[in-house]
Structures are given as structure tokens and as C-alpha cells.
Amino acid sequence: MPDDPNIQMRKREHVEIVLNQPEVERGASGFESIRLQHRALPELNFADLDSSLDFFGYRLSLPLLISSMTGGSDDFLKRINRHLAEAAQHCRIAMAVGSQRAMIVDPAAADSFDIRRYAPDVPLFANLGAVQLNYGFGIDEARRAVDLLEADALILHLNPLQELIQPEGQANFSGLAEKIGQLAGQLTVPVILKEIGCGLSAADIELGLQAGIRYFDLAGRGGTSWSRIEAQRSDNTLGMTFQDWGLTTVESLRQAQPYQSQATFFASGGLRNGIDMVKSVILGGRVCGLAAPFLKPATESTAAVVALIERLKREFQTTQFLLGAQNIDALFLNSDLIANS
Numbered sequence: 254m255p256d257d258p259n260i261q262m263r264k265r266e267h268v269e270i271v272l273n274q275p276e277v278e279r280g281a282s283g284f285e286s287i288r289l290q291h292r293a294l295p296e297l298n299f300a301d302l303d304s305s306l307d308f309f310g311y312r313l314s315l316p317l318l319i320s321s322m323t324g325g326s327d328d329f330l331k332r333i334n335r336h337l338a339e340a341a342q343h344c345r346i347a348m349a350v351g352s353q354r355a356m357i358v359d360p361a362a363a364d365s366f367d368i369r370r371y372a373p374d375v376p377l378f379a380n381l382g383a384v385q386l387n388y389g390f391g392i393d394e395a396r397r398a399v400d401l402l403e404a405d406a407l408i409l410h411l412n413p414l415q416e417l418i419q420p421e422g423q424a425n426f427s428g429l430a431e432k433i434g435q436l437a438g439q440l441t442v443p444v445i446l447k448e449i450g451c452g453l454s455a456a457d458i459e460l461g462l463q464a465g466i467r468y469f470d471l472a473g474r475g476g477t478s479w480s481r482i483e484a485q486r487s488d489n490t491l492g493m494t495f496q497d498w499g500l501t502t503v504e505s506l507r508q509a510q511p512y513q514s515q516a517t518f519f520a521s522g523g524l525r526n527g528i529d530m531v532k533s534v535i536l537g538g539r540v541c542g543l544a545a546p547f548l549k550p551a552t553e554s555t556a557a558v559v560a561l562i563e564r565l566k567r568e569f570q571t572t573q574f575l576l577g578a579q580n581i582d583a584l585f586l587n588s589d590l591i592a593n594s
Contacts, residue, residue, distance in 0.1 A: 260325070260355050261325045261326050261359060261362065263486075264327070264355060268330065270486070271545055271548055274485065278477060278545060279497055280523065281501070282473065282523025283503025284502070284523070284528075284529045286593075287532050287591060289535075289592060290590050291575055291576075292576060294577075295574055297574060297579060299570070299574050302579065302580075304573065308539070308540060309376040309406065311375055313346055313347060314344060315344070315346055315562075315569060316530065316534060316540045316541055317346040317347070317541055318540045318541065319337050319346065319347070319547055320349055320544035321351050321352070322351050324353065324356070324362060326359055329552075333548070333551040334351075334551075335368065335371055336550075336551045336558050337551050337558055340559045341375050342372040342374060347377070347378070348375065348377055349380055350380050351380060352410065353402075354381060356401070357394050367401055367402070377404050378402075379395075379399045379401075379402045379408065380407070381409060381410070383433060384424075384425065384429065386409075387423070387428070388423050395439075399442055405442060406445050406468065407442060408444075409446055411446065411449070414498055418489050418492035420486070422483075430460045430464050431464070433446065433466065434465050444468070445470055446461045446466045447469070447470035447472055448471065448499075450472055450473070450474060450476060450479050450499065451500065452474055452500030452502065455508040462512065467517065469518050470518075470519040471506060472502070472521045472542070473501045473506075474497060474500060474502070475501050476521075476522045476525075480493075480495045501522070506533065506536040506538060510586075518537055518538055519539065520542065521542030521544070527564075527565050527566070527568025527569035527570070527571065527572055528572050530565065534581065534584045576590050
């Protein structure tokens with residue numbers, strides 16, 4: 254298993270770039286092109302709206318996932334994850350951690366991922382890079398990641414573009430689908446296959462289904478560009494050329510629609526408000542993942558993260574009300590709610 258002595262520094266650099274360089278936020282996730290069908294007579298009492306759902310054996314208050322961000326031995330990163338976990342517990346939403354490769358390489362990073370103590374009653378997802386299965390990782394590392402977090406599932410993230418741009422990148426993605434399937438068959442929790450900002454295509458979903466995967470986080474283009482982040486870390490012009498590469502989240506959601514009966518899809522990548530979240534559910538996303546919007550509040554306090562979640566919930570429910578949708582089932586895959594479909 255290769256050592257990576259720079260991994261902790263890299264995690265801190267990623268966070269600093271997202272916080273301080275707004276150009277990594279690319280926009281154009283596709284949601285801006287979708288207009289919803291306003292109802293002047295919604296025939297609902299706003300107080301009776303229900304935005305809750307069952308998810309991985311828990312009852313969530315909102316179809317919201319704090320998407321994978323960070324973790325490491327740095328106290329700054331530990332505080333971020335603690336604030337996120339405490340807010341997830343308080344608001345009853347799901348949370349995923351950043352890549353736990355950091356704790357495999359450096360055991361001192363493990364404490365930043367040990368967050369079940371802060372979030373005992375919500376879904377938590379462990380996280381490793383799928384490509385690491387071609388670089389010495391296997392079932393032992395996956396179990397360590399899951400066990401530390403007491404996780405409800407393991408995310409295997411796919412990031413071929415980032416690996417190509419990153420100076421420390423590992424770009425051997427050959428034979429991964431088979432290894433993903435083998436790993437999934439050995440774990441006692443489900444595997445979630447996730448892109449990190451370039452979207453999953455129908456071909457990717459089919460490969461995942463053949464490998465036995467039944468959960469996919471589509472994570473399309475339109476939010477944080479990891480190609481641009483890595484370009485700025487290393488002055489790599491290739492990363493700037495490809496900063497807007499990939500399928501938008503909307504495009505990925507539409508490519509996933511034929512597979513709705515076979516899998517559960519998460520919508521992430523460029524969602525920035527409750528209206529985007531509702532659009533995602535209408536297009537087939539069971540939960541909606543956001544990462545970058547949570548980062549700055551998480552550096553401040555748990556209360557700041559809670560305030561953002563409450564804002565998103567109010568936006569989500571306002572959109573529900575104006576569509577005349579009593580609950581999540583009334584939104585899910587309901588194309589009649591799209592005015593320009």
C-alpha cells in the first residue's frame with residue numbers, strides 16, 4: 254500500500270481553496286433551465302406539509318444529505334466534521350464523510366471520522382476512493398472505514414478527472430467494476446457508487462448494476478470543480494481546460510430515470526437552494542446532497558450549520574406548497590410539476 258505523506262496537507266489545501274476562491278464554484282448545473290408549475294390554488298395548509306422520508310432505516314426530516322467533504326489529523330478539519338455531525342443529528346438529516354484514505358495512511362486522522370458519537374440517530378456514510386482498489390486497498394480497509402464510523406453504507410467515489418489533474422493522482426481505473434462488485438459482496442452494508450462532480454452516465458449505472466450496486470450518487474457538474482481545484486494547487490493548465498467537464502446533475506438524473514426500478518439515486522452537484530432540491534426529487538433523486546454551501550458554516554459552529562439546514566428546509570417546503578405537493582411522494586418523479594417539460 255503506497256504511502257502519501259502529503260495527504261493531510263492536501264486535505265487542508267482543498268478546504269482553503271473552496272473557502273477562498275469562488276471561481277471553483279462553476280454554476281450551470283442545469284436546474285436553472287427547469288421551470289416548475291406554480292399553483293395559485295395549492296389547496297393545502299402550509300402547516301400540514303410533510304417533507305420527511307424513510308431512508309436507510311431512519312426517518313429524515315428532509316431529503317437532505319451533507320455530502321462528502323473532508324477529514325484528517327488537522328484540528329481544523331476535525332472541528333468541521335464535528336459541527337456537521339452535530340447539526341445533522343439536530344435536524345435529522347443524513348451525512349457522508351470525506352475520503353477515509355487519510356486515516357488509513359495516517360492513523361492520527363481517525364478521530365476526525367469518529368462522528369457517530371455526535372450523530373447517533375441519522376444515516377452516516379463512510380467513504381473511500383474506488384481507484385484505491387487498484388492500489389492495495391481491499392476489504393480490510395473498507396471494513397475499517399465502515400467500522401470506525403459505524404456507517405450505514407460505504408461510498409466508493411469515482412474521480413478519474415481529479416486523479417489525472419492531481420499531482421499525486423492515481424489513474425489506473427482498469428477492471429474497477431469487477432473489484433467494486435467483489436468488495437460489495439463482502440461487506441455487510443451497502444455500497445454507494447458516487448462521482449464527485451462530473452456526473453454518472455447510463456453506461457456507468459449499468460456497470461454498477463451489473464456489479465450488484467443499488468445506490469448511486471450522481472454528483473453532476475455545476476458545483477465545485479475539483480479539476481479547477483487541483484489545477485490551482487499545481488498550476489496545471491489541463492485542469493483549467495477541463496474545469497467544466499462532465500454531465501450536469503440534471504443530465505445525469507435524466508439518464509438515470511430508466512433505472513429507477515432497479516436502484517436508488519442521490520442527486521448532488523450544484524444544488525444550492527431548496528428549489529434545486531425539489532427539482533431533483535421531481536427528476537428522481539431520493540435525497541439531495543450539498544457540500545460546499547456547508548463548508549463555511551461548519552468552520553464557524555454547529556449553530557451556523559443548523560441555520561443553513563433550516564433555511565434549506567423552509568425553501569424546500571415553500572416550493573412544495575407552491576406546487577400543491579403534500580409530501581415527498583407527491584413530488585417524486587412527477588413530471589406534471591415541470592412547466593416546460
